[in-house]
Amino acid sequence: MKKLFQNKFWIFAITLFFVVGIIVLNYFQIMDSVKDSLYFVLLPIQKISFKIGDSIAESFAILISIQDLNRENQKLSEEVRELTVKNVKTEELKRENQALKEALDFTEKEEARLIPGNISGLDPENPGDFVIIDKGREDGVEKDLAVIVSDGILIGRVIEVDKRSSKILLITNTESRVSGIVQDSRARGIVKGEHGLGLRMEMIPQNALLKAQDIVITAGLEESLPKGLIIGKIWEIESSDNEIFQKASIRSPISFKSLEIVFVLKNK
Amino acid sequence: MKLFVGILLTISTVILQITLVKYFPSLFNIPFVFLISWAIFQDYKSTLLLAFTGGFILDILSMTPFGLFIITFVIITFLINVISHSLFSEPKLYVILIITFIATVIYFSFYWSLAELLIIWEYSFIDLSNFLSFQLLAGKILGNLIAQIILFKVFWKVSTWLKLYERQIEIS
Missing domain, CATH: 2.40.10.350 (Rod shape-determining protein MreC, domain 2)
Structure with missing residues (x-):
């Protein structure tokens, strides 16, 4: 028996067998509790590392983009002016629309519930395609739900839900x-x-x-x-x-x- | 002690990878580069354990089918360990870079072929043909080589320190 375990190829074969076993267990969702515990430990660490990375990147970006900021500032000022005019017009249209809705006895859609979540992970190989958020089944997240940012801007949809986290397929993914x-x-x-x-x-x-x-x-x-x-x-x-x-x-x-x-x- | 340091370094490289991938997408795989160095300088048992640990964490955090990173890491690092230990006693940087180059090509081909297979089974919506390109492979090789040059010096010191520590324990 000892000789058997001394042979590196046997140990390699046993490791591979073990790996295949884990994959099969995961397929039948028996690994979920292990994955959840690891998420519980890893996601806060990832959040911290993201923040550190972001602050380093921001300091570099500030140095590089002072010129760009001036140009962008001018552009934004113009846009603000245009938007102010548009806003006044929209407000008028809104009122008009409301009156029409009432007249037609339009029933409002049921309001949607928003589940806020923090981005706590990116795919290590394809960062522009998927993100992980820290809200999962426990918080009411379900597969295929839309994911937005606060202003109602669509970013993707939920493709996988775990107990305390969910994986989001971004709309920038080729398959979206x-x-x-x-x-x-x-x-x-x-x-x-x-x-x-x-x-x-x-x-x-x-x-x-x-x-x-x-x-x-x-x-x-x-x-x-x-x-x-x-x-x-x-x-x-x-x-x-x-x-x-x-x-x-x-x-x-x-x-x-x-x-x-x-x-x-x-x-x- | 060696295993503890190894696992700690593996987890650190995974976190570093996930942090840096935001700014340098799909350019390198730091845990893989680290495991190559470990496989070259350390024994096969710890190599298998670290490959398993690194692969397991990456599998949990990535969107590709579960098991892809573990299998890829375990097989490739084991092969590197066996080959490098029988061919080189004290590998130099250029040897490590050649091994990294070959390992990245094998990793790329193996990872995506296996992914294709597993995706048909689990994630039918991901079309991997979009990611299989020569530019991506070239970028990955370059990225991994740069990462290896940076990591090599750090790893060399850690490895020497670990060997010294083990010898001291043996003596005492």
Whole structure:
């Protein structure tokens, strides 16, 4: 027996057998309690390391981007002016809309419940594709629910739920598909992720009038994705007479790299 | 003592990886690079244990099917241990870099082929063909080599210290 264990290949084979055993146990969800305990220990450490990393990155970013800040500041001031005008108009439209709703006896949708969660982990291999949040089954998170940031900006959907944590598939993942509408022209299309880097809207009818800076929102065709969540703004339009559909690259108003607090959207 | 230091270093590299991956996406795999060094300088039993520990934690934190990192790490580091111990007595930096280069290529091919297999079984929505590119492999090799150069000096010191410590225990 001793000789058997002295042979390194036997030990290697036993280790592999053990590993396969663990994978099988995980498949039948017997490993869940072990995973939960490890999450419990690792996630706070990860949070701290993220904060340290962020503060180091921020100090570097400040040094590099002072010039950019000036330019951005000017741009933002212009945008604020435009938005103020828009806001006044929207307020008027809101009132008008409210009156019409009442007149038509429109029933309001049930309010959704927001489950706040902190980003506590990134995928070690594909950081732009998935994130882990510190809210799970215990907090009411369910598979396929939409995940947003506070302003109603869509960031992804829940793909895996554990007891105290959940894994989120970001909309920037290549496999993410969300049906979207361009707010102004009401043109529909499919918003896909681009390797964790950006977003792209496809299948937009050729006759749809698109322009840069148009806002794209969710169409509400998916069961768990309500209508009207902001996906992003059109950045560039790709249109050709030979093609049946147009394409557009979309920029989300948020930086997926600096996500901190997100909300899981759950119907009451 | 050696195992304790090893496990602590493995966990630290995993945390470092998860922190840095935010700023340098898909560029390197620090736990893997660390395990290569460990496999070259240390015995196979501790190598297997650390490969298992590192793989297990990464599997829990990553979105790829559970078991992918453990299997990849255990098999590759064991092979490195067996080969390097029979070929080199005191490997130099360039030897370690060559091993890192070959190991990264094997890791990349093995990881994604196995992932394809497991994804069909568990996660049908992930299309790995998007990640399989020459640029990504080249980037990963470069990233791992840079990480190895940085880690090598640290690891060399830790390894020498551990050997001294073990000898002292043997004497006493």
